[in-house]
Amino acid sequence: MIEIKNLTKSFGDLLVWRDVSLTIQDGETTAIIGRSGCGKSVLLKHLNALMYPDEGQILIDGKSVFDLSYTELRKVRQRFGILFQGGALFDSISTFENVAFPLRYFTDQSEEEISHNVNEALTMVNLKDSGSKSTAELSGGMRKRVGLARAIILKPDYLLYDEPTSGLDPRTSGEINELIVNLANTMDITSVVITHDMHSVLSISDKVAFLDEQKLSWFGKTDDMKHSDNKNLMDFITASEYQINKQTA
Amino acid sequence: MISAIKELRIAGGIREFGRYGQLLYQALRSSTEFSTYRKNLFHEFVKVGYESIPIIFLVGIFTGAVMTLQTAYQLDTDIYPSTIIGSIVVQSLIIELAAVISALVLAGKVGARMSTELGTMRVSEQIDALEAMGFNSVSFLVVPRIAAGILMFPILYITAAVFGILGGITAGAVDGILPVAEFMEGGRAFFFESDIIFGIIKSFVFGFVITSIACYKGYYAFGGAEGVGNATTRATVLSCIFVLLADFILAALLL
Numbered sequence: 408m409i410e411i412k413n414l415t416k417s418f419g420d421l422l423v424w425r426d427v428s429l430t431i432q433d434g435e436t437t438a439i440i441g442r443s444g445c446g447k448s449v450l451l452k453h454l455n456a457l458m459y460p461d462e463g464q465i466l467i468d469g470k471s472v473f474d475l476s477y478t479e480l481r482k483v484r485q486r487f488g489i490l491f492q493g494g495a496l497f498d499s500i501s502t503f504e505n506v507a508f509p510l511r512y513f514t515d516q517s518e519e520e521i522s523h524n525v526n527e528a529l530t531m532v533n534l535k536d537s538g539s540k541s542t543a544e545l546s547g548g549m550r551k552r553v554g555l556a557r558a559i560i561l562k563p564d565y566l567l568y569d570e571p572t573s574g575l576d577p578r579t580s581g582e583i584n585e586l587i588v589n590l591a592n593t594m595d596i597t598s599v600v601i602t603h604d605m606h607s608v609l610s611i612s613d614k615v616a617f618l619d620e621q622k623l624s625w626f627g628k629t630d631d632m633k634h635s636d637n638k639n640l641m642d643f644i645t646a647s648e649y650q651i652n653k654q655t656a
Numbered sequence: 657m658i659s660a661i662k663e664l665r666i667a668g669g670i671r672e673f674g675r676y677g678q679l680l681y682q683a684l685r686s687s688t689e690f691s692t693y694r695k696n697l698f699h700e701f702v703k704v705g706y707e708s709i710p711i712i713f714l715v716g717i718f719t720g721a722v723m724t725l726q727t728a729y730q731l732d733t734d735i736y737p738s739t740i741i742g743s744i745v746v747q748s749l750i751i752e753l754a755a756v757i758s759a760l761v762l763a764g765k766v767g768a769r770m771s772t773e774l775g776t777m778r779v780s781e782q783i784d785a786l787e788a789m790g791f792n793s794v795s796f797l798v799v800p801r802i803a804a805g806i807l808m809f810p811i812l813y814i815t816a817a818v819f820g821i822l823g824g825i826t827a828g829a830v831d832g833i834l835p836v837a838e839f840m841e842g843g844r845a846f847f848f849e850s851d852i853i854f855g856i857i858k859s860f861v862f863g864f865v866i867t868s869i870a871c872y873k874g875y876y877a878f879g880g881a882e883g884v885g886n887a888t889t890r891a892t893v894l895s896c897i898f899v900l901l902a903d904f905i906l907a908a909l910l911l
Binding site: 452455457477481482484485487489491492493495496497498508509512513561 | 692780781782784785787788789790791792
């Protein structure tokens, strides 16, 4: 379980958000939505202490990540998988080696076991025959899927997605959404998804957190979102639906 | 207004120096995690050492050759014996030129590569990805680069000095101003082993200065492609300045 308690973050004089509190239950998929620049990715990077807040705490199974020593923190981070916006693949090594990377450093697996596990992960993300490709040969969608394969290779408890469908065509976005749902179901992973793609939110998330006006403006079940009396949230949903309708028209 | 800008710059400089020191401290602490950076260390040995030999060969040959021709031109009188040319060239190369000119060239080749690599990794979130996986990114990326600089620069210095002397001998012989035997005689007359040790100490320090500044600038780069470009430019300029400063301090302390 991830508990975010009274988190406040600013960069110099610029306040990102104040007093954000929410709880992410085990096995749930929570989408964090909001306008561009509202600090969604910043919040995501606090979950595994890639960034530190000005105030507040994040508890992972009751332990504050910001109070851990660096050695302890690294162990906690190994329980997280994270898919970065651009994939963040290591461009000096092949697709296969990118996925194998955590296994080589954090496990004692033999070369055969590594090969088997990497191929299994690549198959899960529908990239069975792409292991030998260099990262430069991969399309945007493929990069995200390789990033996802790398994120799940150590079978993490938590999976963080930073804009998993941004910049992708609707069909590839749909495939990524399907993957997120499948992974959550088959691997029993707790997922946090940063997105402003409402189509994605509706198809993958159990709960939604809406960041707006430098605070957590709304948090609740996805099904309850459309009946909310939060005007800004409704405007956000309406604007997104208008965009979707415009694209499909 | 001007004094406020000056104060801001001084504060910025102190903050930057503090962050540089912090990175070095982190690197020193994580240097015990040999298994994390072992593979990268050998990779860096090849990149810093082996792949720099061609440019160091050229630097050495031409520095020695030009030095010989210019010294011969300046001492073109009957007052000094011609062997003095060999003495001046050999000692200048060993004490100063082989180390400093190599360092300045390597600040461009090795330092720029390191800051660009790390800067690109930073802005494309590859360093975040390493940290998020549970890696110590300083141990993985910074330690092997600085270690390779410290260990390889002395070897490159010796290479530059040897090829510099060969360049000097060749230029003297081909130009007909100094036979090989006289060059060697002059070189041997003022050859002190302590000069080589001084040169090695210098190159060791230069290796540290160049790689640590490059890693610092790259590791903390921000702002996309332009940010990486700025980081690389600053790393190269700062490396050159601090190499010259270190050269002066070492000469004042050790000679």
